[in-house]
Amino acid sequence: MKKNYFKWLPQGIFAVAFLCFNISNAQVQFRLLDGFGKAVLDINDSGKAAQSGGIYDFTTDTTEPIEEGVSGISGINNAGDLIGTIPLDRDGEMYSQPAYRKGGIWTPIGFPEGSTVDAGFSLGQISENSNYVTGQISADCCDFQAFLFNISTGNLEVLRAPNSEYGAGYTVNNNGVAGGWYDPLPEGTIRVASLITTGSVFTNIPSGLPGDNDFNQVSSVNNAGLAVGDRNNKPFIYDSTTGTFTEFEIPAGYENATFTSVSDNGIAVGYAQSWATGSPVREGIIYNPSLGSQPIFISTILAAHGVEVTTYDGMLGTPIAISPDGNFIGGWENGFFFFASGWIINLDDLLFSSCFIQCPSDITTVSLNGPKVVNYTMNVICSSNPSTSLVLVSGPESGSAFPVGTTEVVHNLVDENNVVVSTCTFNVIVSDQYCTPEEMNVEAITLVKIADLNNVTAVESTDTYENFTAMTANVTAGQTYDITCEGFTGGEYTDVFTAYADWNHDGEFSNLEATEIGTITFSDGVDGQQATSTISVPTDAYIGTTALRVVKTYGDPSISACAPGSGFGQVEDYTLNISPALATQNFSRSALKLFPNPVKDILNVSNTEAIESITVFNILGQEVLSKTVKNTSGQLNVSMLPAGNYLAKVTTTSAVQTIKIVKQ
Secondary structure (H helix, E strand, O other), X not given: OOOOOOOOOOOOOOEEEEEEEEEOOEEEEEEEEEOOOOOOOEEOOOOEEEEOOEXXXXXXXXXXXXXXXXXXXXXXXXXXXXXXXXXXEEOOEEEEEEEEEEOXXXXXXXXXXOOOOOOEEEEEEEOOOOOEEXXXXXXXXXOOEXXXXXXXXXXXXXXXXXXXXEXXXXXXXXXXXXXXXXXXXXXXXXXXXXXXXXXXXXXEOOOOOOOOOOOOEEEEEXXXXXXXXXXXXXXXXXXXXXXXXXXOOOOOOOOEEEEEEEOOOOOEEEEEEEOOOOOOEEEEEXXXXXHOOOOEEHHHHHHHOOOOOOXXXXXXXXXXXEOOOOXXXXXXXXXXXXXXXXXXXXXXXXXXXXXXXXXXXXXXXEOOOOOEEEOOOOEEEOOOOOOOEEEEEEOOOOOEEEOOEEEEEEXXXXXXXXXXXXXEEXXXXXXXXXXXXXXXXXXXXXXXXXXXXXXXXXXXXXXXXXXXXXXEXXXXXXXXXXXXXXXXXXXXXXXXXXXXXXXXXXXXXXXXXXXXXXEEEOOEOXXXXXXXXXXXXXXXXXXXXXXXXXXXXXXXXXXXXXXXXXXXXXXXXXXXXXXXXXXXXXOOOOOOEEEOOOEOOEEEEEEEEEEEEEEEEOOOOOEEEEEEEEEEEEEEXXXXXXXXXXXXXXXXXXXXXXXXXEEO
């Protein structure tokens, strides 16, 4: 069922609100459990939820208070057995110790032999068969490791990987397979997501060590051996029976994501997280192959059933547990769990009969020359009603030119009676400028030369950022160009030049789009000392105008185009005008057909090989229309284009051809 309460967090009488949508006698429900200490920490198939102060029953809307002498509850299984915290008397001084309740009787788990008063612990999970408990434990103040407690034998086993500095267990299944992480570094931190069995047998998920990242873990493993968690900030699912590791994307607008729990029927829940406000803001996600290839927001499922999330910010925050049968989800709203209100969702066996649109997140892009063609994708999940259709309510279609600014796009999913069953709303934000780089002590760039661009600037410049986007280098897709740079190093120092080109025109300078040009040492900026390299324009680069950013940094190459990571240097922006490669690449002219030409409204395209896409450019090289075809034939509506000459680029998996068309 669950979970790490403190994942990505800095150093849980009900006011109950619930909305429901009736389908026959079943209904999806969201219930807010308002108040201090009401966070849901675990939940079982009966809808009984562990809270720090008691057991809440969803069916009866009542709470069984914590027993006298028990100071906290952490988990519950389908048998109603619990894990929690009870007192420990050490020579008249009271401390806390881990314990479990089975058959209504609380029994201490205890600590490893030789433990001191500084011993500590946290609890992860009790298995569904009530045979195992896992968590994190230390015999003194500073040696926390995963543990596995066998309830049948009363054996407490510390699970320590070779050379492990620290470790933790968060989950355990009926086979005694625990999940968590360990840290093998004597200095620094690297958490290795792993499955763990008795005898301290650790299996890295996946094999090998991750990158240098604090947050890698197995959060939950079900009784079928399906493990979930996150690695390098991305959620994953690992099937231990097949050895298959699947990593998922972070939802747009968020910085990291994780799965916290997985049901026995393979439904994973978790959250995506953003730090944009300076503190963590989370939104719940859910995944199952029946719902699509990537996680979706749980709120999308609720909205499809007419259910509103009534937390203070309208977000779910932290879904921490899903019941083994996949019907109940529990968690708490945004905030520290001990103070936050909790909530429970009852899916009531309706998850896979939901009808909804997989709505894209807001799309942000950049155009330096007015409107920009933007493509977006929406998938419809509605196996229970195949007669539904997608209707554009407002905003342009995918593949249309969007103006600079924010444009709202709204689609409805309607049934055969034109009744709206789901709505998708998102924004397309087209900006006319790229990120402003961080301030540096200025050591000027004095020359940038590429293709037909040759810009000489003054060594006396005092601006960290200089905007030369009015200057253009004309290049062609698939070609390679020399780039030369000069600059002032401020003395006997070495500076590094890095160029970033927004080849895919997504509004960002990715490190994958960077070229390290070279270095100069002890240069006054006018002595002719140069850094040179070549820049290759990708064959699939965005056709038209895009941005080129040149960054000069002291000592080390630029870390990123927005935050170079150096206290000394300068940044300059230019414009690249990318022309399409007009040469035919393995295309049979007799096979490819575009008609009619001249064209007034509908341009038809056909080919013997499947066509991936068709893109139309004006005579300035600017993209004005685009459509994904994925078939041997397709149509493109050009009726909105002004009369004139255009280039149509047709792309297949093996070839690209550009053909002149005339719009009447």
